[in-house]
Amino acid sequence: MNRPTTDTRTGTEAPQLVPLPTGHEPADPLRDPALYLNRELSQLDFNFRVLAQALDPQVPLLERLRFLCISCTNLDEFFEIRTATVRHAAQLGLPPASDGMAPAQLLESIYARAAELVQAQYDCWNQVLRPALAESGVRILPRQAWNPRQRRWLRAYFRNKVMPVLSPLGLDPSHPFPRILNKSLNVVVMLEGMDAFGRPGHLAIVRAPRSLNRIVELPRQLRGRDEQAFVLLSSMLAAFVDELFPGMTVKGAYQFRVTRNSELVVDEDEVDNLASALRTELAGRGYRPAVRLEIAHDCPRPIVRSLLQNFELPENAVYYIDGPVNLNRVIQVHELVQRPELKYPAFTPRNRFEEGSVFEAVARGDVLLHHPFDSFSAVLELLKQAAVDPDVLAIKQTLYRTGKDSAIVDALVQAARNGKDVTVVVELRARFDEDANLGVADRLQEAGVQVVYGVVGYKTHAKMLLIVRREGRRLRRYVHLGTGNYHSGTARSYTDLGLITADPEIGNDVHLLFQQLSGLAPSIRLRRLLQSPFTLHQGLLSRIAREAQLAASGRPGRIVAKMNALNEPQVVRALYQASQAGVQIDLIVRGACTLRPGVPGVSDNIRVRSIVGRFLEHSRVYWFGNDGRPEMYCASADWLERNLLRRVEICFPILDPALAERIEREVLQNCLADNLNAWELGPDGTYRKCVPAEGEAPHSAQQALLDAL
Template sequence: MSDGTDIDLRDPALYLNRELSQLEFNFRVLAQSEDESLPLLERLRYLCITCTNLDEFFEIRVATIRHALEFGGPAMPDGMAPSTALKLIHEKAGRLIRRMYEHWNRTLRPALNEAGIRILPRDAWNAKQRRWLRKYFDDEIMPVLSPLGLDPVHPFPRILNKSLNVVVVLSGKDAFGRAGHMAIVRAPRSLPRIIQLPENVSGGPHDFVLLSQVLTAFVDSLFPGMQVKGAYQFRVTRNSELIVDEEEVENLAAALKTELAGRGFRRAVRLEIAENCPKHILKTLLANLDLPESAVYPINGPVNLNRVIQVYDLVDRPELKFPPFVPRVQFDEDESAFDRIRERDVLLHHPYDSFSDVIAVLKQAAVDPDVLAIKQTLYRTGKEPALLEALLQAARNGKDVTVLVELRARFDEEANIRVADRLQEAGVQVVYGVVGYKTHAKMLLIVRREGRMLRRYVHLGTGNYNSGTARVYTDLSLLTADPEIGHDVHLLFQQLSGLAPAFKLKRLLQAPFTLHGGILARIDREIEHARAGREARIVARMNALNEAAVMQALYRASQAGVQIDLIVRGACSLRPGVPGVSDNIRVRSVIGRFLEHSRVYFFENGGKREIYGASADWMERNLLRRVETCFPILEPKLAARVYDEFLGTYLDDNTQAWELLPDGSYRRIAPTEDAMPHSAQRSLLARLCG
């Protein structure tokens, strides 16, 4: 053990690069697709999730690094220069992409074929299939295509973000005598990316063809009289981070609508292209897209592989998917949720507990004559008609309804603008939060008259008000009538909707004011307990970890002898296992059927344990630049349950857990002779939904 006096905890060598760590997460997701013990169509889904994750990684993280390379940016704890980061990202992403397509071509597609689910390449079409596809192209595809020959009159077109395109090499002359060399064929978003062949054509019920294959097979029909020398699919990924100077706009919603209109055509960051594309064509594309060669990723297969996810929904083969389960429902249909919550706190563990219980509370509030006011934050609503209808009904019933809609929730901006407009039309008071700070907190406050007093009922969660994600994300919900928590949430809504000061809260910690300092203070308290010989331990679960001061505090705690277990799903910049610095820190990631999304913090506190749920990861943006909440689990039985279900069983997982090693790589944990195989998610499914 070291007292740390001889080690500079700001040394960049003690930290892992955030972007490279995020890429490591995608290797772990891909490993799920490679796991032959999992149902076949679920393995397909994991491969498509890897593709989608990688898209967002380039749209946001790589775009941010490229911006920092040109214009500068804040220093990260690892101290890596943007140019070095881009080089290492290209190498690592290249390895990931090659592994994805090798898995698709050599393992997954043949396994699907063996199971009677065929994604047919061009060279596998028989004469009957080819005739049907030719007619389908002529009738359904060609009428909506607008091929563009490239010449001085027709400059290089704007290529929409992540759209499917084909670059065509031509020879000969057209009807006007113009010599053709190259053309671009863009596939409109209206066209299905995967085409299911009729059973009487294919001979099987589950035969599919990718649109990209049909386009390249019949593209010659678009250039009569000319010879097609080659056709090569490609796809461009662009910067999708929206930039709105909120202090300079009078109407945030209107400004975002303007930005959204141009998002699909912002600066390119990646080019995926068929690996057999000639070099001179590639150079032309790079020149017109203003991309370096390091941004090119040759593809041996469909450039839009993530679109194969449609097969998962189109194929009704239950034996090739995870077994269905029925989430628990806490509230009976004719039961007063308010009576139950008033009696004791209610804890929900999604997806094992149904999100319908949260909706049920809101529905009851909408029609209860004793409910006076409803206040709620909305970050990612998804397609949530039940929740939205409850809020609208409450407004129609004369309740005072205030909803904070976070318009800047990435990739949900358009949906959230539509929700905000609909709420406003119904008379709901809609606010957009605080300039410069995304409101990421998940809060619902219901004010109800009971006799001569007003009582506050509160929902606080780690996940969004979205029943779709609540079926596949693990999250914690707390329903409580605790007066102090209710008062704190009331003050937070007052702060967010008005011009109130930073209130002193009794129970909750709040970013950007007290959460960061509160975490540091609790880590320091564990250090004091350890030095005094008392019980000292930290267990924390989150999606990502990169905030410098928190990581330094954890290093100091490790040096003092505090035992620290971190369950970090995605990127982690803390380097465990460094002698004299992080010997007592263990980091693991669990990847399973459900996306691990809960944020739970545990502090031993010398035997006086504290456990919290939160909306915030231990990231710089969450702790310092967002509005977040962190709430205690006060009832001892519920606190014990939270530790067991959200932390303890995950620390025992030895089938779906990965251990972070000091070099930044991950090692999959396997059962030993002394330990039976244990999966946290499977055991919770059996225990809570069996």
């Protein structure tokens, strides 16, 4: 049995079930807000688990730096989307979620909990990682550490490479406060003296264009023999900002960064062209209402108050930073330093299609891909062969995120140019990838691909590829279904599952789904797949209820499920009811989880764990015992309200018993046995790191799969 040790807190209290007055018994006591954790605070807590990787001396040093930067990037996105949404809900006076916390109260808790995370991040940077990197010959030099030769070189670099693209702006009645782009690096400068026009100096703003490198490597002659040395752009701006104001005295220069609401809002019922409307929204995304201000810790209070007033932010929305305000940019060091001993060991994933026809291989039996341990090249090879195969008549695919210079898009373009009928459902509203997806859509359309933007009001998050091939006198459908995106980059860093099959019923289901997405098809009846927003939610509830009925009748009830997040109230209540009936439930939930496990009389039989390791755990797997006839499903959907009720998602069965057993072994049981990278959630909302019990062998789920390659 794994023993949990270190804990991270969500900031929520342990459940206190409030007794109700006699005669006012609720219709469903499982709706008691005390039984639910807050989703936003739970999501924030996930970043403490990511940060714990940065503090783990067993993790290679440059990977620890990467984990620190990931936690910073995650926090940026949390403020841009989740905090912005809560702030908007507070302004509108919307009711609380299932946990009972009102939006205004939640906003206060978010700012306070985020402050703890920021403090922990910069403690990690200043006290742990930067000194450790320096000891290993990787130095990120603050300006106080520059020697005279380095300072001269950096000043010349500033004059030649940085100054020409800077446009400092003095603040006076004719120069009001400038528009500050979301997450851009800025410096507010205190000035003294008169400029050439006789105007007295006061304050100025220097904005760093995004074209400038945020980190600069010093040449070999300016560093130690076995060292690499780097300087942040923010340090150079602070050191040489006086160059921008000749004849005036710089009394202080303080970096700052503002984070803005980045949630795009397009009323699809009111627009004739979604792509055009999104382009318009994207143009203004960088200047939407502010939600957070980060500023140098030594900035004078009058300047801070002025910035808060300008950005219309409360006092608790400011974060005083002892270090670079854009700490996530330090991740570039991970790529710039080629020191294998400071990184995870390289590995070569399996290639499931060594040679020959992919279609012949799949016709012999279903193929399961477990990324990144199985190469994503198998999916690409399937599409490449389809693009040139004269017997392939049609290709249909969904694209949510594809990455820059996608080989998947190249293959689809080639297929269209080779005369195949190619239809692609491009989800333009994939958050933070909207602009990239607009470019993908344009490129596909130029090649003659029929591009569809999905269904009004529902993001198409399903991962599907359908290939129609003539074989003799019949047509055969080949299908790839996945839990992750068609993105070669994330396939190397995320754990995901993919199924390639020629099963006729699955092929027909996918055919019907594409008809539904590309046309105005009526409701469809699927034989094998479950689909959001129509059958997946109810399908989950009915299967959970079936396990509860089995347990209530004295038979074993068992559920094991893995996902990224869980918050759908009906599903949580169904799991509580199943636990009360005696069903043994193990949930592997990487991120936010609103369910409280281990509450006496409610969730005694539910255990929740989170795995945080080298790869981002991204696969979604649902397993139901079904009285000895287990059902194994993989899906594109988490158990979130948005996925189950407001998106187009698919959930597909693993019909081959050998493949189902492989998923159970490699994914579910493997994760449940992890005692190195697992965190267990307690009923009070705290996560505790698991360590091997006395006499128990250490086990990392991800490393076990790497060792098996």
